[in-house]
Amino acid sequence: MKRRAALVMAVAMLVGCQREQRDLRLDPPVAAALDQVAPTANGIGGAPPDVYVALGGPYESNAYNLGEGKRLYTWFNCKGCHADGGGASGPALMDGWWRYGADPVSLFVSLRDGRPNGMPAYRDKLTTEQIWQLVGYVQTIGMASATTAAPSRNDEMQSRPAENRAPAAADLPTPPSR
Amino acid sequence: MTGIPHDLRDTEVDRDTVERRLAETWRTRRGFWGAIATVDHKIIGRRYIVTAFVFLLLGGVLGLLMRWQLATPEGRALGPDLYNQVFTMHGANMMFLFAVPVMEAMAVYLVPLMVGTRNIAFPRLNAFSYWIYLAGGLLLWVAFALDMGPDIGWFGYVPLSGPQYAPGKRADIWAQMITFTEIAALAVAVEIVVTVFKQRAPGMTLDRIPLFVWAMLVTSFIVMLAMPAIMVGSTSLILDRLVGTHFFNPAEGGDVLLWQHLFWFFGHPEVYIIFLPATGMISSMLPAFVRRPVFGYLALVLSMVTIGILSFGLWVHHMFTTGLPRLGESFFTAxxxxxxxxxGVQIFCWIATLWDGRPVFRTPFLFILAFFFTFVLGGMTGVMVASVPLDTQVHDTYFVVAHFHYVLIGGAVFPLLGAVYYWYPKIVGRMMSERLGRWVAGLIFVGFNLAFFPMHILGLQGMPRRVYTYQADLPWGPLNMFVSLSSLMLAAGFLLFFIDAVRSARSGPPAGDNPWDSPSLEWATTSPPPPYNFARIPVVTGPSPLWENRDELPVASGLRLDRREIVITSVADAVPEARESSPRDSLWPFWAALTTSVLLIGSIFSPWAVVWGSIPVAIALIGWFWPKGTPEDEA
Known part of the structure; x- marks a missing residue:
């Protein structure tokens, strides 16, 4: 009984820590290592850096990083092309249909190096950590089920349900076939 | 139970049998489940007090951590993120888990004894209240241990606490912890109002009620009128964050300032929820140490009621810098x-009492004197920050930090510590150490003033609140170091107090029924009191019953012994009206509190928890109110 309680406590602590931890200043070697993705030859898919795995993928499940990603999404005018995820001159992000892959490594490469037909490269504008934060956030836009770590609505006019009220995409038509 | 007539009254048997039968009827069963099921206001009050003091200890450690960090410029003890959590935890813990609950806890223990009844009104609600309070406290502290502690300040201003700027569950933990403590506080408030209005001993007319009881009555009404505002506020905040409503989103027709209005409409009366019981403690303790009844009973009661009413008309002085209309600012300054x-009327009444009395310098009295000095100083700075120009200048600086610690510690904690020394023998049956007590009073009084007075100067020099560090070229370093060192002295005083309290419980000298020769009813029974409080309900003939009836207190009789029974009296004149049953022990309040806690904590993570969680709550409540066929169920 006592051991089970301790186990539950330990799991809760791990989960709690993982979701709520705030690393305000990343260790410089870790930050440098986070850049070492190994994409496949066509730039879609590939292996994440070892340190990303070792950290436990904190950019997909950590509330603070997701919140920072959402802030960067506004600050770096991702809205200018992708709107609130519905798409404008750039493709939609909330329909769960990605031209250059939906996995973190593909998204990281998309953000860092840019993609043909308009997606600019952000490697000189964002730190590696910030790119990963954006990767995590962008994934929640297209998420099919709600997560308690996702950010909630912004204090502005609303065009779609908040990320933590996913799936926002349920209201949209099915993605176009290629 | 066999062989005893069904309707056994205390008039039919001798005193020994009365006490034996009452002890059997009112006792708490032994063992774990007996302890969980108890509805004895003394046991619950004791738990409440101990729990609140544990939170005081924890909150004090957080305060020391902050002083450690701020002792030197560019301190490295805490990072900015942890510091945000620590100052938020310190404030939220001290206000919601210590100050308000400890005052209500003292009332839960003392009010039934002081009005001469056998249990508090709605005793099962009382048990429920404690479990809810405990769950709220655990929620906050477990979250803090998991690095999920709130980091938004104890006031949780939007938009910083809102969905956009407070990611994760930290702000939700804070908002839901409020819900817990509000439920607990509202429950106790209702119990106290009913106890004071309907369960006073025969003859305790309105002008004979002990002043602590008056203070708790006024406080309870403030609780009932103020707490709903914050519950609306915290619920709206959770809805904004979790469901995506727009109460505080200006772009969709919400209002950011609405939060501050809701919060301070509760938050300012909150100060008086903490302060009024403390004034009541002063008024109730003073007679024992100056050997005369308190001067100006009517003036004291009326000023408490006046404070209670006025407390709802000044919340906006917390919002002077938000750009409100001039007329509003002038009104709230006035x-x-x-x-x-x-x-001031209260202070002068107490001074008059001292003037005419023959003071006995025991530890509680030392704390009363410490209260006078410190609280008056805090009150003075209060009048200063009530004026808009000065407030604009010192808003969000350490001047304000100094001011509210002077009124809260000086105005509430000093009287409370005095009250602990004063009522400890009643609760435990043993005296606390007089020698240590003098050290405690001295260390805390001197340490407090040395630690907090320089903060006035720091504030005037421009040091802002809630900063986790400051640069070396700012002129605040030496004073901050002095403050931090002085806080160690204050901490030493509190440590000594805790040591004294724990040690005296085992080895203090036995107290006897009335060690201070006090005039009020709680001293008319043994220390600690038996489960039924009074073998026969006392009849009150004057404002200081134990001084007026030195030989023997007149009593009322005719109550049943085979079930829990109390006397119901009229509101104004305390004329006996009826014999009323008082509920017996039950596990259901515990289950109801447990299921409610699951619902409230679950709702942080999913709104569906409200739907599914309400089912076990409903089952627990049905179990609670289902007639059990006990003698207490008879009309």
Whole structure:
């Protein structure tokens, strides 16, 4: 009984820590290592850096990083092309249909190096950590089920349900076939 | 139970049998489940007090951590993120888990004894209240241990606490912890009002009620009127964050300032929820140490009621820098300064009491004297920050930090510590150490003033609140170091207090029924009191019953012994009206509190928890109110 309680406590602590931890200043070697993705030859898919795995993928499940990603999404005018995820001159992000892959490594490469037909490269504008934060956030836009770590609505006019009220995409038509 | 007539009254048997039968009827069963099921206001009050003091200890450690970090410029003890959590935890813990609950806890223990009844009204609600309070406290501290502690300040201003700027569950933990403590506080408030209005001993007319009881009555009404505002606020905040409503989103028609209005409409009366019980403690303790009844009973009661009413008319003075209309600012400046009048009346009544009395310098009295000095100083700075120009200048600086610690520690904690020394023998049956007590009073009084007075100067020099560090070229370093060192002295005083309290419980000298020769009813029974409080309900013939009836207290009789029974009296004149049953022990309040906690904590993570969680709550409540066929169920 006592051991089970301790186990539950330990799991809760791990989960709690993982979701709520705030690393305000990343260790410089870790930050440098986070850049070492190994994409496949066509730039879609590939292996994440070892340190990303070792950290436990904190950019997909950590509330603070997701919140920072959402802030960067506004600050770096991702809205200018992708709107609130519905798409404008750039493709939609909330329909769960990605031209250059939906996995973190593909998204990281998309953000860092840019993609043909308009997606600019952000490697000189964002730190590696910030790119990963954006990767995590962008994934929640297209998420099919709600997560308690996702950010909630912004204090502005609303065009779609908040990320933590996913799936926002349920209201949209099915993605176009290629 | 066999062989005893069904309707056994205390008039039919001798005194020994009365006490034996009452002890059997009112006792708490032994063992774990007996302890969980108890509805004895003394046991629950004791738990409440101990729990609140544990939270005081934890909150004090957080305060020391902050002083450690701020002792030197560019301190490295805490990072900015942890510091945010620590100052939020310190404030939220001290306000919601210590100050308000400890005052209500003292009332839960003392009010039934002081009005001469056998249990508090709605005793099962009382048990429920404690479990809810405990769950709220655990929620906050477990979250803090998991690095999920709130980091938004104890006031949780939007938009910083809102969905956009407070990611994760930290702000939700804070908002839901409020819900817990509000439920607990509202429950106790209802119990106290009913106890004071309907369960007073025969003859305890309105002008014979002990002043602590008056204070708790006024406080309970403030609780009932103020707490709903914060519950609306915290619920709206959770809805904004979790469901995506727009109460505080200006772009969709919400209002950011609405939060501050809701919060301070509760938050300012909250100060008086903490302060009024403390004044009641002063008024109730003073007679024992100056050997005369308190001067100006009517003036004291009326000033407490006045403070209670005025407390709802000055919340905006917390919002002077938000750009409100001038007329509003002027009105709230005037009303804020007006509250100095009833507070001053109280101070002068106490001075008059001292003037005419023959003081006995025991530890509780030392704390009363410490209260006078410190609280008056805090009151003075209060009048200063009530004026808009000065407030604009010192808003969000350490001047304000110094001010509210002077009124809260000086105005509430000093009387409370005095009250602990004073009522400890009643609760435990043993005296606390007089020698240590003098050290405690001295260390805390001197340490407090040395630690907090320089903060006034720091504030005037421009040091802002809630900063986790400051640069070396700013002129605040030496004073901050002095403050941090002095806080160690304050901490040493509190440590000594805790040591004394724990040690005296085992080895203090036995107290006897009335060690201070006090005039009020709680001293008319043994220390600690038996489960039924009074073998026969006392009849009150004057404002100081134990001084007026030195030989023997007149009593009322005719109550049943085979079930829990109390006397119901009229509101104004305390004329006996009826014999009423008092509920027996039950596990259901515990289950109801447990299921409610699951619902409230679950709702942080999913709104569906409200739907599914309500089912076990409903089952627990049905179990609670289902007639069990016990003698207490008879009309």
């Amino acid at each position: 009303s804020s300064m007006a509250i100095a009048v009833p507070a």
